[in-house]
Amino acid sequence: MNQYIDIVLRSVTIYFFILIALRIFGKKELSQLNTADVILILLISNSVQNAMVGANTSLISGIIAAFALFCINYIFKKVMLKSSFIKKLVQDKPEILIHNGITYYKTLARLGITSDELEEAIREHGLEHYNEVKLAMFEIDGNISIISGNEYLKQTHFKKKIIHKNLAGKK
Structure with missing residues (x-):
């Protein structure tokens, strides 16, 4: 060949x-x-x-x-x-992790998602507690998307801005 x-x-x-x-x-x-x-x-x-x-x-x-x-x-x-x-x-299908503040622990365990990882995703979306989440989905790309019950909260991913200390004083 x-x-x-x-x-x-x-x-x-x-x-x-x-x-x-x-x-x-x-x-x-x-x-x-x-x-x-x-x-x-x-x-x-x-x-x-x-x-x-x-x-x-x-x-x-x-x-x-x-x-x-x-x-x-x-x-x-x-x-x-x-x-x-x-x-x-x-491809897997999206999975519901939280619906109207109720956490689906069996789904979390099956997917291998820890409560710490879920809490981090919730905080990244500007929320503090599970009960504030209207819907949390484990998407097909492996990310967790969060929809809050708060119609005024439009925040998605939070990324911390790091300012170099030499540039912080110069504007």
């Missing part, structure tokens, strides 16, 4: 392996990366590199492998848009 076709087939196989592994281990892993998760991603990329290109470590082999991954990702996204079966197979 042509060595470049072999690289394409290996790359596509690795793509689907990683896709299935992420599906099994959960969407939470994608949105809330910590140091250990970044290390895992780096180690996975290093460990599958040889599986994709084999003994051929030339520049063209790396480019072919990367191109194959871009192509299969593009095609797979198009297929997901057209096929509800494939979309359901790959």
Whole structure:
């Protein structure tokens, strides 16, 4: 078999392996990366590199492998848009975590979300207590979205601004 076709087939196989592994281990892993998760991603990329290109470590082999991954990702996204079966197979559905102040602890436990993580998301959205939450959803991308019962509160994600101490005095 042509060595470049072999690289394409290996790359596509690795793509689907990683896709299935992420599906099994959960969407939470994608949105809330910590140091250990970044290390895992780096180690996975290093460990599958040889599986994709084999003994051929030339520049063209790396480019072919990367191109194959871009192509299969593009095609797979198009297929997901057209096929509800494939979309359901790959993507989870959003999950309700809190509804009208009532917390669904079984759902939290099944998804592996701690009460500390949920409380952090609530605070990031400008609320203090669970009972202030009209709806908290664990979205398909792994983020937690919050809708408050307060119609005047329009805050979404809170990001702390850090001002460099040398620039703080200069305006």
